[in-house]
Amino acid sequence: xxxxxxxxxxAVAVFFSHGLWLFLNQxxxxxxxxxARESLARLVNRxxxxxxxxxxLRQLRQDVQETVFIEVSRNLTGAxxxxxxxxxxxxxxxxxxxxxxxxxxxxxxLRGARVLSRMDVADPVVEKLLADPNPAVRxxxxxxxxxxxxxxxxxxxLTMLADPATQARFAVQDALLRxxxxxxxPLAAFLETHSGPPAESGLRVAEALATTAFRxxxxxxxxxxEAGVRAAAxxxxxxxxxxxxxxxxxxxxKDPDSHVRAAAxRGLGRMQHWQAASQLAExxxxxxxxxxxxxxxxxxxxxxPGALFLRRALQSDDRFxxxxxxxxxxxxxxxxxx
Amino acid sequence: xxxxxxxxxxxxxLKGQFFVLVYFLAVNGWYMLLLxxxxxxxxxHMLLIADESRHLLLSSTLSPTISILxxxxxxxxxxxxxxxxxxxxxxxxLEIIVISDGSKDRTVEVLIERFALVPVKTIYEQRIKTKSVxxxxxxxTYPALVVVxxxxxxxxxxxxxxxxxxxxxxxxAMDADTLIEADGLQRxxxxxxxxxxxxxxxxxxxxxxxxxxxxxxxxxxxxxTNALAGMQVVEYLRAFLFGRLGWNRLGGNIIISGAFGxxxxxxxxxxxxxxxxxxxxxxxxxxxLKRLSYERGGPGTIAxxxxxxxxxxxxxxxxxxxxxxxxxxRGLADVLWRHRRxxxxxxxxxxxxxxxxxxxxxxLLSPVIEAIGLISLAVGLIFRIVxxxxxxxxxxxxxxxxxxxxxxxxxxxxLSFHRYETFxxxxxxxxxxxVENLGYRxxxxxxxxxxxxxxxxxxxxxxxxxxxxxxxxxxxxAGS
Numbered sequence: 022x023x024x025x026x027x028x029x030x031x032a033v034a035v036f037f038s039h040g041l042w043l044f045l046n047q048x049x050x051x052x053x054x055x056x057a058r059e060s061l062a063r064l065v066n067r068x069x070x071x072x073x074x075x076x077x078l079r080q081l082r083q084d085v086q087e088t089v090f091i092e093v094s095r096n097l098t099g100a101x102x103x104x105x106x107x108x109x110x111x112x113x114x115x116x117x118x119x120x121x122x123x124x125x126x127x128x129x130x131l132r133g134a135r136v137l138s139r140m141d142v143a144d145p146v147v148e149k150l151l152a153d154p155n156p157a158v159r160x161x162x163x164x165x166x167x168x169x170x171x172x173x174x175x176x177x178x179l180t181m182l183a184d185p186a187t188q189a190r191f192a193v194q195d196a197l198l199r200x201x202x203x204x205x206x207p208l209a210a211f212l213e214t215h216s217g218p219p220a221e222s223g224l225r226v227a228e229a230l231a232t233t234a235f236r237x238x239x240x241x242x243x244x245x246x247e248a249g250v251r252a253a254a255x256x257x258x259x260x261x262x263x264x265x266x267x268x269x270x271x272x273x274x275k276d277p278d279s280h281v282r283a284a285a286x287r288g289l290g291r292m293q294h295w296q297a298a299s300q301l302a303e304x305x306x307x308x309x310x311x312x313x314x315x316x317x318x319x320x321x322x323x324x325x326p327g328a329l330f331l332r333r334a335l336q337s338d339d340r341f342x343x344x345x346x347x348x349x350x351x352x353x354x355x356x357x358x359x
Numbered sequence: 360x361x362x363x364x365x366x367x368x369x370x371x372x373l374k375g376q377f378f379v380l381v382y383f384l385a386v387n388g389w390y391m392l393l394l395x396x397x398x399x400x401x402x403x404h405m406l407l408i409a410d411e412s413r414h415l416l417l418s419s420t421l422s423p424t425i426s427i428l429x430x431x432x433x434x435x436x437x438x439x440x441x442x443x444x445x446x447x448x449x450x451x452x453l454e455i456i457v458i459s460d461g462s463k464d465r466t467v468e469v470l471i472e473r474f475a476l477v478p479v480k481t482i483y484e485q486r487i488k489t490k491s492v493x494x495x496x497x498x499x500t501y502p503a504l505v506v507v508x509x510x511x512x513x514x515x516x517x518x519x520x521x522x523x524x525x526x527x528x529x530x531x532a533m534d535a536d537t538l539i540e541a542d543g544l545q546r547x548x549x550x551x552x553x554x555x556x557x558x559x560x561x562x563x564x565x566x567x568x569x570x571x572x573x574x575x576x577x578x579x580x581x582x583x584t585n586a587l588a589g590m591q592v593v594e595y596l597r598a599f600l601f602g603r604l605g606w607n608r609l610g611g612n613i614i615i616s617g618a619f620g621x622x623x624x625x626x627x628x629x630x631x632x633x634x635x636x637x638x639x640x641x642x643x644x645x646x647x648l649k650r651l652s653y654e655r656g657g658p659g660t661i662a663x664x665x666x667x668x669x670x671x672x673x674x675x676x677x678x679x680x681x682x683x684x685x686x687x688x689r690g691l692a693d694v695l696w697r698h699r700r701x702x703x704x705x706x707x708x709x710x711x712x713x714x715x716x717x718x719x720x721x722x723l724l725s726p727v728i729e730a731i732g733l734i735s736l737a738v739g740l741i742f743r744i745v746x747x748x749x750x751x752x753x754x755x756x757x758x759x760x761x762x763x764x765x766x767x768x769x770x771x772x773x774l775s776f777h778r779y780e781t782f783x784x785x786x787x788x789x790x791x792x793x794v795e796n797l798g799y800r801x802x803x804x805x806x807x808x809x810x811x812x813x814x815x816x817x818x819x820x821x822x823x824x825x826x827x828x829x830x831x832x833x834x835x836x837a838g839s
Contacts, residue, residue, distance in 0.1 A: 025755060025756070025759035025760055025762075025763055026759070028760075028763040028766075028767075029759070029762060029763050029766055032763060032766030032767055032769070032770060033766065033789065035770050036766065036769055036770050036773060036785060036789065037782075037785060039770070039773050039774065040773065040777075040780075040782065040785050043773075043777060043780075044780075128406040128407075131406070131407075132409070135411075156553075157407055186553075186554075187552060187553055187554055187555050188552055188553040188554075191421060191552045194421055195419045195421055198419075198420065198421070225421070229420055310484045311484070314482050314484070317482070318482075345482070348480070348482045349482065351480045352480055352481070352482065
């Protein structure tokens with residue numbers, strides 16, 4: 022009983038004293054942040070070094086310092102951001118972040134990587150974190166890499182498409198997309214030499230970039246043993262949308278996997294390949310509902326030739342094909358396009 | 360003879376009391392373990408999310424698409440505010456499907472008027488049998504909004520209809536009156552990005568009563584002065600912050616609140632969707648997904664996000680609250696009975712060996728044991744078999760440790776998200792934590808026992824949930 026009372030009293034004391042501390046701390050932090058923002062604005066806008074402002078920022082609590090710099094960093098680019106980095110170096114923020122990146126504890130490395138990432142600091146210490154044992158740190162380093170699109174970094178990022186941690190893989194795919202066209206050539210080369218899940222991840226990135234440089238790889242992967250890879254390749258071919266891609270997509274309409282057939286139908290619809298209308302009309306008789314739907318929608322998006330096949334399908338002896346054709350023809354214009 | 364009977368009764372009462380006391384200690388001991396587990400989990404979580412940049416997820420074309428399924432039944436007073444809040448959610452690829460489950464009030468008319476709905480046709484695959492769909496509407500002002508008007512079939516049926524129309528990789532099941540934090544979905548989707556075996560995620564649901572709500576958002580968090588609502592605030596904090604968060608680390612989450620949960624659509628469809636003939640359809644689905652992951656393989660992790668992601672209105676009348684708790688307990692009993700094969704079955708790993716026994720012997724049966732304890736204590740005192748010292752000791756042991764655990768949950772909230780900022784709110788929270796043991800808790804025991812009794816008698820009705828509404832339409836119209 023006494024233990025319970027002691028625990029209760031302790032809990033009350035902690036709860037209320039923490040509340041009081043929070044209240045006082047918030048007031049203090051607010052005041053500090055306001056002053057720091059003003060100092061930082063003066064330093065960044067004027068471009069001249071004011072010793073007093075530097076001293077003030079240097080004396081700030083680390084968390085407040087990080088908050089203010091990151092907050093300002095989001096709104097700056099070019100020369101402004103360069104000046105901000107200069108001030109961050111002067112107040113030792115970057116040095117501290119670098120040290121954190123080498124810390125034994127992953128939470129500290131994550132914090133260091135976050136600061137250097139937000140400040141867009143090109144530093145080899147963060148590059149090393151792309152191989153960190155902790156997936157959260159690797160993901161953060163990948164986020165940093167999006168703003169540092171050098172060939173060695175792209176090469177490292179491509180190898181990370183095989184990362185076992187979903188979190189890191191997502192960050193890598195996203196970073197590669199953000200790097201833009203510069204990734205196309207190395208990614209195409211990567212897709213030529215890799216297969217399986219890493220290729221599937223790469224094909225997804227390639228689909229968003231969709232240049233003809235990916236065509237050879239897409240054609241190769243469209244014959245993969247893995248259905249997921251073939252479906253991703255079909256999506257990529259649909260996004261590339263040239264004649265050889267269309268030719269292969271028509272063949273993929275006969276793929277044993279329903280998701281690949283559906284992806285092929287979507288791709289042909291996307292490129293409005295009217296020459297494939299008769300093959301797509303065959304898709305209306307498919308055993309899988311989603312293939313019938315995607316084939317129907319593809320016919321609808323092709324225009325007049327597709328509509329003709331859909332109307333013909335209304336008389337089909339296959340009631341599933343007739344039903345799907347009716348559903349697609351009943352769709353309003355906007356829904357069919359969507 | 361009489362003396363012999365009196366002696367036996369005496370022994371039964373005393374031994375019964377000791378049994379109940381030991382049971383309480385064991386339960387609180389387990390709770391203590393959960394508290395420690397939740398402390399560690401919260402510590403890790405806070406480190407992970409500090410300075411996290413969710414704007415990347417917001418602008419990424421790779422973010423998984425989400426379909427929100429919002430079943431509505433007679434929600435004309437709250438539907439507009441709730442839907443406007445949903446439309447303002449910060450998530451890149453979002454589809455919102457409101458399913459009016461045969462509403463008898465003006466729910467559909469309100470939606471048509473306020474969101475410029477037009478009837479449309481669409482193609483959808485009915486993989487789960489449901490009641491008939493009357494009309495499908497699309498908004499001409501909000502392209503992501505779909506409204507389904509269907510025959511009444513219950514919440515599970517409405518959700519199953521929503522599943523058929525949904526196009527997202529993930530589906531978010533919620534109550535139409537749940538208020539979701541603007542960045543709630545970004546927080547909830549995190550576990551799906553972190554691991555491939557996640558099949559569902561749930562987040563912390565908070566009580567909105569007493570707080571200030573504007574345009575479907577909670578702008579100022581306050582602890583309600585209404586006793587029933589206040590004590591439920593404490594209950595919700597305890598259930599989410601140390602219950603579910605604690606289980607998260609132990610790998611045994613099997614509950615996702617029906618008010619707000621995120622699921623992998625394909626997994627839910629493959630499992631057959633929500634069951635119609637149960638009042639605990641949300642827990643049943645989660646347990647079925649978990650069970651199927653053991654039986655068929657595939658994703659089976661149920662993740663819990665401690666961030667406060669959604670707000671719900673709790674009952675402020677004894678009658679409605681009683682009905683709700685009775686239904687919850689009937690639901691629990693029904694779900695555990697349906698999946699009884701999992702109990703102590705090594706095939707189902709931690710779920711079968713630890714989680715299922717916990718829910719059976721602690722969550723389900725605790726009102727029975729608690730009632731036995733309270734009744735035998737009263738009888739013992741009346742017949743002077745139990746002395747007052749023992750009675751006081753019993754009461755304090757049984758409830759004192761629980762109160763201390765609640766107090767530590769409040770500290771956990773304060774150290775992590777500290778949404779209740781003022782001294783008044785803190786004092787009120789503590790007050791409700793202390794007084795919930797003086798009557799409220801005993802009432803919940805009665806309601807849960809009633810639920811158990813109704814379950815044994817095979818009753819499956821939902822009862823009526825009355826809501827006050829956050830921003831009544833009349834007030835909104837007048838203000839706008």
